[in-house]
Amino acid sequence: MAGLELLSDQGYRIDGRRAGELRKIQARMGVFAQADGSAYIEQGNTKALAVVYGPHEIRGSRSRALPDRALVNCQYSSATFSTGERKRRPHGDRKSCEMGLQLRQTFEAAILTQLHPRSQIDIYVQVLQADGGTYAACVNAATLAVMDAGIPMRDFVCACSAGFVDGTALADLSHVEEAAGGPQLALALLPASGQIALLEMDSRLHEDHLEQVLEAAAQAARDVHTLLDRVVRQHVQEATVLLGD
Amino acid sequence: MASVALSEAEKVYIVHGVQEDLRVDGRGCEDYRCVEVETDVVSNTSGSARVKLGHTDILVGVKAEMGTPKLERPNEGYLEFFVDCSANATPEFEGRGGDDLGTEIANTLYRIFNNKSSVDLSSLCISPREHCWVLYVDVLLLECGGNLFDAISIAVKAALFNTRIPKVRVLEDEEGAKDIELSDDPYDCIRLSVENVPCIVTLCKIGCRHVVDATLQEEACSLASLLVSVTSKGVVTCMRKVGKGSLDPESIFEMMESSKRVGKVLHMSLQSILHKEESLGPKRPKVGFLG
Numbered sequence: 127m128a129g130l131e132l133l134s135d136q137g138y139r140i141d142g143r144r145a146g147e148l149r150k151i152q153a154r155m156g157v158f159a160q161a162d163g164s165a166y167i168e169q170g171n172t173k174a175l176a177v178v179y180g181p182h183e184i185r186g187s188r189s190r191a192l193p194d195r196a197l198v199n200c201q202y203s204s205a206t207f208s209t210g211e212r213k214r215r216p217h218g219d220r221k222s223c224e225m226g227l228q229l230r231q232t233f234e235a236a237i238l239t240q241l242h243p244r245s246q247i248d249i250y251v252q253v254l255q256a257d258g259g260t261y262a263a264c265v266n267a268a269t270l271a272v273m274d275a276g277i278p279m280r281d282f283v284c285a286c287s288a289g290f291v292d293g294t295a296l297a298d299l300s301h302v303e304e305a306a307g308g309p310q311l312a313l314a315l316l317p318a319s320g321q322i323a324l325l326e327m328d329s330r331l332h333e334d335h336l337e338q339v340l341e342a343a344a345q346a347a348r349d350v351h352t353l354l355d356r357v358v359r360q361h362v363q364e365a366t367v368l369l370g371d
Numbered sequence: 372m373a374s375v376a377l378s379e380a381e382k383v384y385i386v387h388g389v390q391e392d393l394r395v396d397g398r399g400c401e402d403y404r405c406v407e408v409e410t411d412v413v414s415n416t417s418g419s420a421r422v423k424l425g426h427t428d429i430l431v432g433v434k435a436e437m438g439t440p441k442l443e444r445p446n447e448g449y450l451e452f453f454v455d456c457s458a459n460a461t462p463e464f465e466g467r468g469g470d471d472l473g474t475e476i477a478n479t480l481y482r483i484f485n486n487k488s489s490v491d492l493s494s495l496c497i498s499p500r501e502h503c504w505v506l507y508v509d510v511l512l513l514e515c516g517g518n519l520f521d522a523i524s525i526a527v528k529a530a531l532f533n534t535r536i537p538k539v540r541v542l543e544d545e546e547g548a549k550d551i552e553l554s555d556d557p558y559d560c561i562r563l564s565v566e567n568v569p570c571i572v573t574l575c576k577i578g579c580r581h582v583v584d585a586t587l588q589e590e591a592c593s594l595a596s597l598l599v600s601v602t603s604k605g606v607v608t609c610m611r612k613v614g615k616g617s618l619d620p621e622s623i624f625e626m627m628e629s630s631k632r633v634g635k636v637l638h639m640s641l642q643s644i645l646h647k648e649e650s651l652g653p654k655r656p657k658v659g660f661l662g
Contacts, residue, residue: 152661158459160516164459166660168661173413175459185462203458205413205430207432208413209415210415212434216455218466218467250458250459255413255414
């Protein structure tokens with residue numbers, strides 16, 4: 127792939143987007159009837175499913191129960207056919223465990239766990255197709271699933287990735303842009319207060335550029351929030367129509 | 372397997388209803404629930420299919436990769452099955468919890484395909500003893516609403532129908548070194564014939580009658596089931612009894628006749644749906660999980 131320009135002179139990326147433009151996002155809540163809450167999101171070619179069970183009694187050892195708040199348990203799993211090269215194990219490897227821990231950290235910051243002491247909330251995320259920005263898609267899907275389950279949260283959790291090429295910050299990286307090896311930032315934001323739930327950066331980035339990249343990711347996360355808000359309102363409207371006046 | 376707790380009264384209600392050929396949702400003993408099949412759901416696979424049978428949701432992806440043929444069959448490619456019981460279906464499948472069920476289903480799939488006629492494996496051979504196509508069939512169990520084996524076999528058949536394997540040519544130069552060349556046109560590919568691919572029909576024995584396509588509640592009332600793998604012509608490729616109860620021989624013969632009847636109808640409807648979907652061409656609207 128020598129000579130593949132991530133950002134052309136006219137300011138277009140490989141898939142024709144502008145630097146700060148997001149991929150097409152489509153989402154749906156209530157995909158599965160048997161789970162407490164579920165959601166599906168498509169961000170460009172990245173597809174993720176999230177399912178929430180809870181709050182319910184702690185499974186396994188009772189000693190893990192926290193006396194004043196709920197335990198949030200996350201598992202990240204990506205299907206063996208999700209990547210270009212076939213993956214051998216869907217979950218249990220280091221990357222999936224790390225992603226699970228990051229999701230747990232993100233949602234412990236957002237869910238009002240004090241309302242459900244001594245109980246457990248399970249969030250299971252499944253990536254069906256991975257084309258970059260899998261962490262962001264998982265967080266967005268999980269937010270919708272937690273809302274579908276009716277678990278109270280402080281705010282939406284919206285996530286987006288960002289990179290830096292040729293002096294410009296790019297928002298919502300695709301797989302090709304991630305594989306090119308430049309700096310990548312993953313940001314999970316609570317939009318109303320502007321608080322950051324998770325911030326992770328890979329590779330080298332000069333500190334002078336950090337603010338620009340952070341602002342690009344934050345703006346993209348706020349755009350995602352607008353879309354997710356619309357999806358939730360539409361879902362509630364459909365549900366109330368079905369219930370009748 | 373994900374199960375549901377039923378009271379004795381509920382079990383008696385279901386058993387009595389089945390004796391009268393009337394199930395809880397109004398079906399007869401040999402009726403399937405409404406099946407939704409969609410192919411080409413995941414784009415970076417060679418073929419994929421999603422099947423929704425009541426509350427059971429299955430996603431199958433087929434990836435074709437080049438490998439070496441097995442020693443005892445040098446002129447054929449082969450299929451590898453992997454079943455992932457995702458924690459989405461039930462929290463019991465978290466971590467390694469779903470491995471047992473996954474291995475059981477994968478072994479059943481190996482057995483039903485373990486015969487000469489199901490899939491034409493010699494069409495997967497590129498050059499004997501050196502290169503062949505290996506089809507990795509990966510099954511993802513997303514929601515468990517009873518009757519897993521049937522839904523999985525329908526999804527595998529649909530995914531194999533949808534599989535497009537690129538055409539390759541083997542070039543040999545003067546020193547004898549072989550080079551494999553992929554054709555330039557991305558739409559130039561070979562398709563598999565799924566005429567003889569079998570589907571599993573599960574018959575659960577409830578009381579003294581048997582039912583097809585049991586829900587979770589009905590599975591909780593049945594002590595023994597018979598899994599029969601039938602092709603579209605009514606040929607049985609594999610048969611297995613599961614469950615902790617026992618079956619007497621007459622009921623096994625009855626169940627087998629029943630499964631052949633039901634299997635033929637199932638294959639016919641599946642073929643017609645797949646051909647109808649194919650005839651809509653590449654412009655058909657893809658729904659996936661958004662619909």
